[in-house]
Amino acid sequence: MTIGQYASDTAKWLDPELGSVFSDEQKEDITVKAALYSLNAGGKRIRPLMMRMTAGMIGCSDEKMADVLYYAATLEMIHTYSLIHDDLPAMDNDDLRRGKPTCHKVFGEGIATLAGDLLLNTACERLFKIALSKPEYLYASYYMCKNAGLDGMVGGQSIDLDSEGKTIGLDLLYELQRKKTGALIESAVVTPYYLIKGLDEKQANEDITAGLLRKLAGHIGLAFQIRDDILDVLSDPSILGKNTGKDERDSKATFVTLLGLDGAQDKLSGEIKAAYEVLSALEKAGYDTNGYKVLTDYLEKRDS
Template identity: 45%
Template sequence: MAAEPPFARWAARLEDHLDHLLPPADAAPQRLHAAMRHAVLGGGKRMRALLVHAAGALLGADEKRLDIPAAAVELIHAYSLVHDDLPAMDDDDLRRGKPTVHVAFDEATAILAGDALQTLAFDHLATADAPAQLRVDWLATLARASGADGMCGGQALDIDATGTRQSLDALQRMHALKTGALIRAAVRMGALAGDADDAALARLDTFAAALGLAFQVRDDILDIEASSEQLGKTAGKDVAQAKSTYPALLGMDGAKAKLDELAAIMRDALAPCDERADALRALGELAIHRSH
């Protein structure tokens, strides 16, 4: 019987690492630092950070070294959520089962907290105890994933499309940027820590691209089928905002069939790998079957 993936241990390492990396809440400016900690600590699936560790584990990377990109990816993800929840964006008041940052503090503090989390992520990579070329590769990977050709571009496309009916191709492109880019970056950064060759990077990118899309398809399904209590965020927002979703374009059965298709792509991408890929396989299954 295969061993259970060490997700709880990796998540605990991440929480400890982030706790030490973030500014103390009682240090000036206290309100900003408290908001940063509110956004990052004590919640969330930690999917992207776990992907860093899982990809690194496949290639034998050192866990302590993987803590660095895992924390950086999580900081970027947290910053994106803080800004996405703002009234000018998705206008939400619940995240990870607690008030969003602009509700718990105020809009100006939320904007500054997001900005500070983003810059902290890049500072952490730039000054890490790791070879110079690896740090450059990490920085370039994360910068591309979070910029106009990645997460920010996807969010812009999402805003532009609100209230309109998108084609399936347009929807998939939007989510490949908004959700998928950071997931692909997480896998790549973990693999780079293990000195992955081009063939391994290409195979893992295929896996990560399918996982990122599966994550979003499942998100769209849960927005309809799950409650706010289950999700830890407001359910039914997509329908209320007249957004195009996979269930809206494909029907619920079609969206679930799309998940099956993506699961097969992930399995095929990892088929040449041994049991060291089991953690990645488990995260792929989690993306498909998660309930929140």
């Protein structure tokens, strides 16, 4: 299968679940409309795709797969809230996202801010709700919530905002990206395994496969980000669906601004190679890694 086939299967799988997050009555609410506008604005669904790959790799009953889908929609809500807030004028000030006007451009800044709050809060409600009927998922729910917070995405965004106009070193850039984009990618790669195995915190930390998946997530998360930085320089806005050349205009520290284009390309190759090494360990342990190999190749070469 090609990455395009995986992506279209993921969209078909995910979209009905996203459509059912809010009731018809709730969909009359202006903030729900704004949240759904961004949730359905044609994202790549790369995190849900990773969740399917992990589930496919380790094998998964239909019942568990329905729960993976529930968590995939939840993670996509968290990701979308972060995009809505990041795009605000006070943050990255982006007018265009995935080729469409950003949420605040359509609904205004007040509603957009609240739509982000709504998505985060609803995501957390969902994480609690499923644990009420399936207590064995409680740690997986906590893990997804925590990766969105100070130890993860919010912490990374904080370093990012705090670094504006400052010179930062490679170590801080690593920490920034590990948290800002890496943490949700870790949620995507690892949570399905926690769910399917019903792992608690101690088990999750001791399990060898879980450790390999966290390592894999680290490498593909970095590969994703480095390629993003490269695309900001090389790509065409009409292909990328957002404005390019922004990092340089905003004097943002990226892997390209710190290492140069060739240096960033080398770093990307290194992460891809490291991801392949983890995949080979997973293969030796008996797992089917074909999906992740297609994904890894895509992350190295994607042009949007």
